[in-house]
Amino acid sequence: MTFASASQPFPGYHVLAKPTGPICNLDCEYCFFLSKEMLYPGDRFRMADELLETYLRQLLESHLTPDVTVAWQGGEPTMMGLDFFRRSVELVDQLKKPHQRVQYTIQTNGVLVDEDWAEFFKANDVLVGLSVDGPKEIHDRYRVDKRGLGSFDRVMAAFDVLKAAEVDVNVLCTVHAGNQDHALDVYRFFRDDMGVSFIQFIPIVERTTETMLPIANIGWKTGEGGGKEKRPLYVLEGDQVTDRTVDPEAFGRFLTTIFDEWATGDIGEVYVQHFDTALANWYGEPGAVCVFSETCGGAVALEHNGDLYSCDHFVEPDYLLGNIHETPMGDLVRSERQVQFGRDKRDSLPEFCRSCEVRFACHGGCPKNRFRSTPDGEPGLNYLCAGYKHFFNHIDEPMKIMCELLAAGRPPAELPNVRAEREAAKYAGVSRNDPCPCGSGAKFKKCHGAEGVPATDE
Secondary structure, eight states: OOOTTTSOOSSSSSSETTHHHHHHHHOTOOGGGGGGGSTTTOOOOOOOOOHHHHHHHHHHHHHOOSEEEEEEEESOOOGOOOHHHHHHHHHHHHSOOTTTTEEEEEEEEOOOOOHHHHHHHHHOOOOEEEHHHHHHHHHHHOBBBBOOOBBBBHHHHHHHHHHHHOOOOEEEEEEEEETTHHHHHHHHIIIIIOOSSEEEEEEOOOEEEEHHHHHHHHHTSSSGGGGGGTTTOSSSSOOOEOTSSSSSHHHHHHHHHHHHHHHTTTTTTTHHHHHHHHHHHHHHHOSSSSGGSOOOEEEEETTSSEESSSOOOSSGGGGGEETTTTOOOHHTSSSSSHHHHHHHHHOOOOOOHHTTHHHHHHHTTOOOOEEEEEEOOEEEEOHHHHHHHHHHTTHHHHHHHHHHHHHHHHOOHHHHHHHHHHHHHHHOOOTHHHHHHHSSSOOOOOOGGGOOOOTTTT
C-alpha cells in the first residue's frame, strides 16, 4: 500500500466520520442529512469493528503532518454507544506513529450524554461540539425529537454534566429564520448564561426546487398524515429556499450585531469562528475554515460503510469518491478528482465575485450555496452574498486595527482602547461651530457634538 508524498496536496486533511450514518435521535426540521439514509436502503447504519480499524489505520498512515484529528459526527454519533469510542481510542493508541499528536472531536446534540460519557470525554481530551440554537424558545423552534418535542432541556442537562466534568465544549449554533433577528439574545445566552468561550455560527440554507418546496416547507414530510416515512433524498438542486432558511441580509446583520458587542470587550475571552477566520484573512494568513478559503477539498465525509464523499455537504452519488475498503483513503483524498473538486471553488467564481472588494475574506463562500445569479445574470453567486458583503465591509476598520496590533506584538484585545484614542484624536481642537470632522457637512455642534463628543471651546 502506497501513500502520497509530502509534495502532494492535503498533507493533513480532515475526515468527518459518521459511525451511524444519518441516523439521529432528533428530527430537526432543517436537517438536510436525515434523508441520506435513502442512499443505503435496508442498512443497519452501524460502523463495523473491521471498518473502524481500517479507517483509523488509513487516517494515521496517510497523514503527512504530525497533527491528526479524529472527528465524529452524524446523524448522532453517540447512538453507537460508549464502547465503540473506547475501542477507537485503544486502536489509535496502537496505530499512531510515535511523532503523531491526535485530537478527538465529536459533534453531538447531547441528548444521550451522561456522567459516563463526560468522564470518557475528559479522560481522553475530547473536544465536544454541542448543538444549541439559543435560549429555550429559540432552540426548540426547530430542534425537536421524533415526537415533535423540543430538546432544549435535555441539551442543557448534558451541558451541565459536561461542565461539571470540565470537558472542553464548543457551541455550534445554526442561524435560521427563527433566530436571525435575535442576535444579542443568542450571543448573550452563550456568553453569560452558558459561559462558553468558543462559538460557531452555521447559516441554514435549505436549497430546493420549486416542485419540492411545498414538501420542504413542512419539514420534508411526505408520509400519510404528515409523516416522514418517504422523506425524499436531499440533493443540491434548485434555486428556491425554505421558510426556515436564513435571510441573507438578516444573516449579515446577525453577524455584525454580535461583532459590535464582541469587539467592545470580549476579544480574547470569547472566540467566534467567523471573527477568527476573518482576522486570519485580513492578516494574510490562510484561514482554517474551508468556507472562506480560496480552494477546498481537504475536508471529506466518511459514511458508516466506508464510502468516502468529497464533502459533508455533498454526500450524494455524484460526489462519491470510493470506498476505503477498496481504495486507501489517502489516495482518494489526494486523487485528481478530489483536487479538482477543491479547485472548482476558485475556478467557478463568477466575474462579479472576482472583482469584489471583499473577495479576499469571502472567496465566494461555500459552493453548496452558489445557486443564485449575479446582477449581470452570470450563475454561481452565493445565496448569502449580500449578508457576507455587509459583514465584511462592516468589520474592515476594526480588522485593520487588530492586524496593526498583531504586527506590533500587541494583543487584538486592545482594539477598544485604540479605537477610543483615534476617535478622540479625530475631534481634537474642534470648536462647536466648526464643520464636523466626520464629513457630514453639518456643524460639529449639530453632529457629533450633539452625541456627546466635547468641543474644545466647551
